[in-house]
Amino acid sequence: MKISEKYGPVFTVHLGFQKVVVLTGYEAVKDALLNTTNVFTDRPMIPIFHHIQHGNGVFFSSQELWKKTRRFTLTALRDLGMGKRLGEERILEELQFLVGLIKSFKGGPFQLRCLNTAPSNITFAILFGRRFDYEDPTFVTLLRLVDEVMLLLGSPFLHLFNFYPFLGFLFKPHKIILKKIKEMCVILKKHIKESKENINGSNLTSYIDALVFKQEEKNKDSPFYDENVLASALDLLLAGTETTSTTLKWAVLLMMKYPEIQKKVHAEIERVLGPDRLPTFEDRKKMPFTTAVIHEVQRFVTLLPHVPRCTSTDTHFKGYFIPKGTTVIPLLTSVLLDKTQWETPDEFNPNHFLDSEGNFVKQKTFLPFSTGNKSVALHRALSAQSSTEHISQESGLPLTECLC
Secondary structure: OHHHHHHEEEEEEEOOOOEEEEEEOOOHHHHHHHHHHOOEOOOOOHHHHHHHOOOOOOOOOOOHHHHHHHHHHHHHHHHOOOHHHHHHHHHHHHHHHHHHHHHHOOOOOOHHHHHHHHEEEHHHHHHHHHOOOOOOHHHHHHHHHHHHHHHHHOHHHHHHHHHHHHHHHOOHHHHHHHHHHHHHHHHHHHHHHHHHHHHOOOOOOHHHHHHHHHOOOOOOOOOOOOOHHHHHHHHHHOOOOOOHHHHHHHHHHHHHHHHHHHHHHHHHHHHHHOOOOOOOOOHHHHOOOHHHHHHHHHHHOOOOOOOOOEEEOOOEEEEEEEOOOOOOEEHHHHHHHHOOOOOOOOOOOHHHHOOOOOOOOOOOOOOOOOOOOOOOOOOHHOOOOOOOOOOOOOOOHEEEEEHO
């Protein structure tokens, strides 16, 4: 972001041997992703994801394959209850299990890793058609593998591999990632096989069922061949677990750091829900401060600092010529910390989402998961949930433990 102060909102950097155009600030990112969306729709070839998905799936496919797979996925998720009452019922059911787990510690300290379980189980219920017991071996194995893969994806050596893939023999992280992805795929293939053996077109209970049923249409132009079915299931598995649980951990950390904000959230929840009732999506309208805090957590943390794109055609943008096939990085961090758009961008301040009367206000500059046709919608599944438990720093655990 300091580079943009010198060179402006559009500049070029070299990542390895590749030239990459970086877009910073709300106006540049908005113009690229909303006003010229057809130009910036493709994904660049990122070596690690190419080795994992081979150009298949929802997130790292391109052009017609991406359009058809994305359209199908959004329809399938809606049919399975995402964004509807059925989706809320799944969340509330899982929330009761999570609350029960937290209560089992009887007020004692516990690792926040348990916050992985509920969001992941909601994703698994959509992916596999049922929730898992928290001690289920398959559930525990998948959570472990996802955690390990996400940790390795942030490795500096993995970035070096992406910049210089021909030097892959020197780096280990990508090899370990591919091994763990293979373990995930063994589990996914087992469930896909079971779905094929028991498919009932009038009762599709999972995303895998929907993929298999679509595959059995036998359309010669169908993109739902075995590799894309597996890659799409893998995308949902990876995308639907880590970001929500990490957001929850950051929310706990920030409530510990700002106890006065925690008290206001707790008071509002107590006033609207009382001591026992579980929250619903409708309750958000009555809890503007809590809703503002949830949004501010996502803005302040910026879990997805950037999502790379690739130009699908030659284009002129902001006075610069950008050739077809150029990797473009819309820097979401620069939007969520844009000094021209936020009053105190570097501070945790829920007032960013409140008007003078304390009402919740949607901000056009709130883009935590990108925007436009390739924006990620899965991570919003638990955004309305709030805990009614008090949190303190008196457990003796350092704040950094919350991030492990």
